[in-house]
Amino acid sequence: MIGENNQRITDRPPGYNKWVMVFCVGVMVFIGLFYYSSQKIKYNWRWNRTPIYFAYEDDIDVTSTIDGEVSSIRTDGGEVIITVKGIGEEEIYTAPADSQQVSEGDLISPGDTLATYQKWKAGLLVIGLWITLKISVMATILGVIIGIISGLMRISDNPALRWTAMIYVELIRGSPLMVQILIWYFVLGTLINDFFYSYGLGQVPAIWYGIASLACFSGAYVSEIVRAGIQSIHRGQTEAARSLGMNYAQSMRHIILPQALRQILPPLAGQFISLIKDSSLLGIIAIREVTKAAREAVTATLQPFEIYIILGLLYLVLTFSLSMYVQYLEKRMATS
Amino acid sequence: MIQAKNVYKTFYVPHEINALVDVTADIAAGEVVVVIGPSGSGKSTFLRCLNRLEHATSGHIFIDGIDILNQKTDINKVRMEVGMVFQSFNLFPHKTVLENVTLAQKVVRKRSSGDAHEKAMALLEKVGISDKINVYPDQLSGGQQQRVAIARALAMEPKVMLFDEPTSALDPEMIGEVLDVMKTLAREGMTMVVVTHEMGFAREVADRVIFMDAGAIVEEGTPEHFFTDPTHDRTKLFLSQIL
Ligand SMILES: Nc1ncnc2c1ncn2[C@@H]1O[C@H](COP(=O)(O)OP(=O)(O)OP(=O)(O)O)[C@@H](O)[C@H]1O
């Protein structure tokens, strides 16, 4: 009986293969049209120019800073050590073995190249991606903390706590993230930095205002998700925990939050996928996250098609891996 | 062991209702008191006031001499001494049977894992669940779940056990196994307050029966008095309806 049912569910409806074909043809037609129209406007696709935005080999010159004579060249392991002796001074330079451009006894002026070698460096997009990742991770962690605290405040009996949380959530949800980023950087940022400056302290880098704006923004949504998750747990659970002598914190930590987490996880994942995507707005406060980096790359190369398509794919990689990870967590929780 | 003096409880939401009206009761150590009464008469509210799951509106409640309505009383200390068993079991679904019984011992009583485990095993043995310690509550029958819930409460070594209709959510064939555990407890001298519709249990085990109606105690007495010769008309009417 059960076997039969399973059979029916996995059985493909009539004409299944035909519609798979239709789908594939549709996708191909779309890509074809896209390419055709780019040819019409004489767009010159140059995918081969894009890898340098991921990694490239940079020429590095080791130059002398003093006037003098190359007094010794020694090779030590994988390195060559070049000593330049001037009048009353001596400088030592190191470079990879066999990269030296001078020999012992050469006369050297400041700025002369002593050695040249190549080194792999991360490209613009990879650096930008790393910053996006860093911002997203930090903002997610802070957002969860803010969200749990304000979610608990939201359902507290204490009106001071409850109203504070309500105002916070309403303020954040009632204005665009773009505006909040601008306020964080140009208003709060100016105030905070001036304040620090007047006490002789250093300045807070722009990236922290970016992280703060995203964390506060997603914290408000997390707060609502946490509240709903906790309220979905039956009151009897709290009562059972409290009747055993657990205090509020203990019953939250051991009984309510672990159960609420299962309810919370899917909407939470959605929230953090949005956060990753929203971090693309931070370019406006001069943070070189991956979108800003891509725009710079486009300005330099005039290859918007390739670079923006790559940019889209990079975000897809981030968001897709996050949702895969959350699915894995959900499965693990379901089996435990 | 339990003294309730002129206890009132009024709920204001969704509308004003006097759930307890001038309830006074004195329950001695080792006594088994069964509370009966029609639906909505305040039985659960009375029980829940005894461990302050509901805060009585006025009056005094002493548990083992401690005034639980005093704001300075650490209610969590008192609750360790007052076990409670609910109609709907309320086991922790994300914890195994064993963890259900050990958790509060470790978190509240600060027992070591070894001690908590030993205590839990002894109690699960006692309620007859020792072969299912590593399963989750949803894999147990209602009767089994309720017996685990009893073990969970007993693990705190309470001086009093409160039961709020412990068998009402059970299929008839499982009621007996839970009542048997409760009878054993009563025989061992546990102080118990039991809200139940199981008149057989009341007759056999109770030292005293309290009949409540409309938030007040209408009549109380020994089971013999209660079932054979009740004084009040309201009690007679109720008994005629359920027996
Ligand atoms: N949390 C609450 N908020 C508002 N009213 C409540 C609350 N709990 C109980 N009541 C009301 O108080 C009265 C007494 O309820 P209680 O649950 O104590 O009755 P009961 O005797 O246990 O009934 P039952 O046999 O149905 O369990 C009822 O009218 C009920 O509606």
Ligand SMILES: [Mg+2]
């Ligand atoms: Mg009740």
